[in-house]
Amino acid sequence: MRLNRELNHLLTDLEVAVPLADLEYPGADAAAIHEVCDALQFRTLRDKLLPLATDAGEASPETAPPVVVQTAGAVAAIAAMTGTVALHVDGRGGVDADAWALGAADAADAAWGVDLADLSPEDESTLGAWLADPNIAKVLHGAKDGWHALTARGWELAGIAGDTQIAAFLVNPDQRGFELEQILQRHLGLALESGPTAGELDLGLDGGGAHHAGQRAGERAAHVRTLAGVLEPMVDERGMGALYRELEIPLITVLARMEHAGMAVDRAHLSTLADEARARADRAAEDAYDALGGERVNLGSPKQLQEVLFERLGMPKTKKIKTGYSTDASSLHDLSEKAPHPFLTALLAHRDASKLSQIIETLAQAVQPDGRIHTTFSQVVAATGRLSSKDPNLQNIPVRTAEGHRIREAFVVGEGFDTLVTADYSQIEMRIMAHLSGDAALVEAFAAGEDLHRFVGSRVFGVAPEDVSPEMRSQVKAMSYGLAYGLSSFGLARQLGLPVGAAQALMDDYFSRFGAVRDYLRSVVEQARADGYTETIFGRRRYIPDLTSTNRQRRDIAERMALNAPIQGSAADLIKRAMLGVERRLRDEGLASRQVLQVHDELVIETAAGEQDAVENILREEMHAAGDLSVPLEVNVGTGADWRTAGH
Ligand code: DCT
């Protein structure tokens, strides 16, 4: 008893080497959180951790110093600004766009802010003229949102000369979170005072009224000015000044106009497709239940699926995961090949149909009262530099499947226009590969106008080009792209359904014929490791610190990124350059036709009556002229009343 008490007794007289105060939890360090989350590409965890840093008072980043914002006489002051002006629009982009406050800051110390709620008619037209003046250079954070908000208010925004969001992206395209608050914190270590949100201001919940709205917008404009002063020199230092000013910035307006125009949709067709897909999913579900003797398991529940597959049906186990064995798409596809079973077949069919039905449903819901779908393009999501599309995402519509074709039929020419014209680059990635590697055989094949995959197939399989079967062609295509994206012989074997040895032999053969490709792929990783970044033909950089990581897995991922970034990134640069060229020509030639879509390597134009020939020429010429490569760029052009028919 006594011994027990002695043993359990808490020591109260231990010497502690540090003062107790030093052991206090100081709160999280936001900069360190960003650093770690950038490196590991954590998104959700970042969002969870950051509030800890913000709540931690003392240890959190400095609160941004107060900015002197003047609201009285702001309209006149802003309208008198002529140099480069940092501009902030408090408002909303998207479908119910609106603008409620405007802030501006030029080289002078002060910033100005205007509440847009009760402008006099004179102020209204004064500001409108100033915003529309293309000779007044404006720098915004997320200029496209500002464009939409102002457009919704009946104003035109011209003279966009910089965008700190895009600058931040170019400087480090792999980071996440490009909102003004996040970029301020990351690059300046400043936390914005957490005043009322724009939405609260809009609803008049802040109590501060007009003064406050102007104040807030003015402060933000001042921060954009500071950010531009930091980020734009970084863009220049990294050799991306031209890419920024001559490509990404002018593209903002082109994209804004495309989003604003949107694309007309045949709702009836879309709803027929939705019904069909739903019916197909239901039928597949019934088949699956039948295969289980009529039991209606929940096909969406991994837990129930595991029970059915691995216990009841006794199927071979798939990849082990935390909650048992994987029931993800690729595991089930593998399983279905290994151990075919009617339940599995029906389950996979159900998954496909459900996924498709969801895509169609999302599209149908995105149709606006004007009968059109207005996607949002982003220049700051895909680290390779590709545009991304969301709300709705138009890039996940299947390209080659029958279902994908039928979905494309739902996108039609709109009222007041005559037809759709689409144009896409042919084999653009392989052309870029030929250009970057300088492989004599590839360059020669393209120069001769040969079908590249057929040509490669004939070399690799040792048959005449006309004897390359569709299957051989698709095999070498998968190999060409696989190798370019860092696929191993193991991965290739899996993709082609060949033994690893056969895949390795195919690879060896490929590289023995296209040696410069192998040399290029090796050198691109080595170069990136030495430089710390990869580069596209047009100088877009992607910084990949993990290339020197001691963690094998992270290094492997980084190496695949390094292989892929110059090719995908150059393709992205090319189509963006083409879009600028097309837009300039349409305007210069006074045509009413307009760009409405960019997906993958494809551009879609809604063409006004009598302009079809002109539009086709412009597309061909501008897409050709977008890059001066050592191989020709080939462009396919098609026309039709809907996206599918116009495609080819
Ligand atoms: N892709 C890929 N792996 C494949 C096939 C395609 O990574 N096995 C990617 C890279 C090219 C892009 O998709 C477009 O695909 P395709 O149009 O099929 O390629 P292509 O080279 O243009 O071939 P094709 O002449 O058949 O259109």
Ligand code: MG
């Ligand atoms: Mg193609």
